Amino acid sequence: MGSGVERVSIDQTAFGIDSAEKRLNELGYKQELRREMTFFKTLAITFSSMAVFIGTPLYGSSLRYAGPASLIWGWVVVTFFTWFVGIAMAEICSSFPTTGSLYFWAAHLAGPKWGPFASWCCAWLETIGAVSGIGNNKGGGYFASRGVFLCMYMGFTITWAVLNSFALQVIAFLGIISIWWQVIGGVAVIVILPLVAQQTQSASFVFTHFETSPEATGISSKPYAVILSVLLSNYCLYGYDTAAHLTEETKGADRTGPAAILSSIGIISVFGWAYYLALTFSIQDFNYLYDVNNETAGALVPAQIIYDAFHGRYHNSTGAVVFLCIIWGSFFFCGLSVTACAARVVYALSRDNGIPFSPIWRRIHPKYKVPTNAVWLCATISIILGLPILKLDVIFTAIVSISTIGWVGGYAVPIFARLVMAEKNFKPGPFYLGRARRPICLVAFLWICYTCSAFLLPTLYPIQWKTFNYAPLAIGMFFTLIMLWWAFDARKWFKGPVRNIDLQNGHI
Numbered sequence: 001m002g003s004g005v006e007r008v009s010i011d012q013t014a015f016g017i018d019s020a021e022k023r024l025n026e027l028g029y030k031q032e033l034r035r036e037m038t039f040f041k042t043l044a045i046t047f048s049s050m051a052v053f054i055g056t057p058l059y060g061s062s063l064r065y066a067g068p069a070s071l072i073w074g075w076v077v078v079t080f081f082t083w084f085v086g087i088a089m090a091e092i093c094s095s096f097p098t099t100g101s102l103y104f105w106a107a108h109l110a111g112p113k114w115g116p117f118a119s120w121c122c123a124w125l126e127t128i129g130a131v132s133g134i135g136n137n138k139g140g141g142y143f144a145s146r147g148v149f150l151c152m153y154m155g156f157t158i159t160w161a162v163l164n165s166f167a168l169q170v171i172a173f174l175g176i177i178s179i180w181w182q183v184i185g186g187v188a189v190i191v192i193l194p195l196v197a198q199q200t201q202s203a204s205f206v207f208t209h210f211e212t213s214p215e216a217t218g219i220s221s222k223p224y225a226v227i228l229s230v231l232l233s234n235y236c237l238y239g240y241d242t243a244a245h246l247t248e249e250t251k252g253a254d255r256t257g258p259a260a261i262l263s264s265i266g267i268i269s270v271f272g273w274a275y276y277l278a279l280t281f282s283i284q285d286f287n288y289l290y291d292v293n294n295e296t297a298g299a300l301v302p303a304q305i306i307y308d309a310f311h312g313r314y315h316n317s318t319g320a321v322v323f324l325c326i327i328w329g330s331f332f333f334c335g336l337s338v339t340a341c342a343a344r345v346v347y348a349l350s351r352d353n354g355i356p357f358s359p360i361w362r363r364i365h366p367k368y369k370v371p372t373n374a375v376w377l378c379a380t381i382s383i384i385l386g387l388p389i390l391k392l393d394v395i396f397t398a399i400v401s402i403s404t405i406g407w408v409g410g411y412a413v414p415i416f417a418r419l420v421m422a423e424k425n426f427k428p429g430p431f432y433l434g435r436a437r438r439p440i441c442l443v444a445f446l447w448i449c450y451t452c453s454a455f456l457l458p459t460l461y462p463i464q465w466k467t468f469n470y471a472p473l474a475i476g477m478f479f480t481l482i483m484l485w486w487a488f489d490a491r492k493w494f495k496g497p498v499r500n501i502d503l504q505n506g507h508i
Contacts, residue, residue: 023096023097024098024248035249037172037251038251038256039256039259039260041169041175041176042243042250042260043243043260043263043264044172044179045171045242045243045337046242046243046260046261047175047178047182048175048179048333048334048336048337049239049240049242049334049337050238050240050268051236051268051330051334052182052268052330053182053326053327054334055272055276056302057300058231058235059071059302060289060300060301060302062228062229062230062231062232063229063289063301064216065225065228066211066212066222066225066226066229067210067212068206068207069208069209069210070210070229070230071232071276072206072273072276072277074230074232074233075276076273078230078233078237079237079265079269079273081444081447082269082447084444085447087262087433087440088415088433088440088444089240089241089244089261089444090258090262090431091429092105092109092418093244093258093429094255094428094430094431094432095254095426095427095429097244097247097248097250097254097429098247098348102123102125102126102241102244102411102413103123103126103354104119104496104497106121106123106414107119109414109417109418109421110417110421111421114417116495120354120486120490122410123345124478124479125406125407125409125410126345126410127342127349127355127406129403129404130338130341130342130345132402133239133342133403133406150386153386154386156332157335157386160335160339160379161339161375164336164339164340164343164370164375165368165370165372165376166368167368167369168246171336171337174333175337177333181330182333183267185326186274186326188323188326189278189323189327190271190274190277191278193279193306193323194282196309197282197308197312198312199284200282201281201282201283206277206280212225216290217460218460218462219461228454228459230454232276234404234455236268237265237268237269237272238404238407238408238411239341239407240260240261240264241261241407241410242264242340242341243258243261244261245340245341245344246344255430279302279305282305282306282308282309284308284309284312285308288308289305295307302327303320303324306323306324339378339379340375342378342382343370343374343377343378344374346371346378347361347362350362352494352496353493354494362374385399386399397459397469397471398470398474401455401456401469401471402471402474402475404451405452405455405456405475408452409448412452415444415445416441418437419445455471456471
């Protein structure tokens with residue numbers, strides 16, 4: 001060492017360097033985070049970010065919009081198109097195994113002219129999606145007053161931040177618990193619930209019954225009702241990019257990253273569909289689910305279905321409480337994993353000087369090698385975003401929409417760049433699509449555009465202050481500020497990902 005500059009040998013292969021770390025160095029980054037994650041641990045955290053039961057709070061409204069057939073087959077349709085997005089992202093992840101993932105991909109794929117702007121847009125979409133996604137699970141909130149729910153919300157967020165302040169191995173260990181919790185718990189719910197129910201709905205009702213509820217939703221248009229009914233599936237089937245955010249901490253990430261992305265989609269799509277089938281088959285009295293005088297005040301339909309099944313057979317709710325604990329446990333693990341993901345997004349962006357006070361947020365804990373400051377920044381913003389819940393229940397819907405639009409919208413930028421770029425400029429990783437990349441990326445991009453548009457729609461009519469979807473207003477204001485910042489200031493200094501290693505000279 002001399003003058004604070006560390007010299008490193010570039011003959012990395014001689015030391016058996018990890019293939020993903022070698023590629024990271026080629027992309028201009030030194031290895032700062034601890035690379036010790038295996039495929040299974042990365043899969044566990046990614047799986048937890050998606051979560052089998054994550055759509056539980058939206059099930060009741062989705063069922064009411066257009067009946068069971070739309071909800072059940074909507075899941076199949078969304079799964080089909082999600083595979084296109086996942087496959088497109090897996091290819092890019094294999095080529096660019098970096099924590100910055102989406103916005104890093106956008107910068108390199110868009111080329112030197114458009115790269116900085118594409119990276120800027122993608123970075124902020126990614127950031128708002130990941131950070132707002134930390135606390136958008138309302139599991140259990142229907143049973144508590146707004147004040148109590150807010151305290152629970154803040155308590156969980158702080159707990160997630162504390163746990164994420166330790167080595168990533170802690171989160172990985174909890175992620176392994178999470179994957180078994182959800183697999184074993186999911187199988188238990190899926191198999192036992194229909195068996196416990198004294199009567200089950202017919203296959204005809206589950207797979208073919210279509211019924212709108214204009215008296216409750218204000219929506220009489222059947223196509224519109226179907227679009228809103230499918231929002232549950234759109235909301236559940238994303239978050240698999242978590243694997244990409246962990247690539248700088250994963251062994252052989254140019255292979256394990258894509259594998260974790262695709263494996264997560266496969267597991268969640270199967271388990272999720274089975275879970276919603278089990279719920280729908282187990283309905284005892286469809287109309288009673290929404291009765292304000294029932295045990296859940298007509299607010300949390302899945303809980304009512306589970307309660308009706310156990311109480312109807314055993315005349316007590318013990319089994320229902322156990323099943324709800326399984327579901328709420330998955331919310332806890334999901335929030336824990338999403339916090340880890342959000343912190344990596346903020347860390348990567350601050351490493352490239354993309355946010356105010358970047359030197360603070362990019363600091364790595366000297367012992368645990370995690371971006372602790374970024375973790376607590378994300379937790380703080382998440383708590384602030386949740387404060388309006390004290391006044392308006394509709395804020396939950398807005399946060400769900402903002403999170404989905406930001407998170408999924410961030411996928412669109414690198415995928416579109418990959419679609420239009422010259423193939424000669426792309427250095428493929430082990431997972432490579434070849435000629436199939438254009439049709440796959442085109443379908444993926446169009447699907448993302450549809451998904452983001454759907455979450456901007458009003459969800460109840462007539463439109464009033466208590467039913468208004470604030471997502472379009474919030475997203476519009478946010479991006480107006482981001483674009484103005486870019487036009488008047490950021491374009492002068494933000495050049496996208498900043499190299500912190502010089503391979504030609506062998507210096508870091």
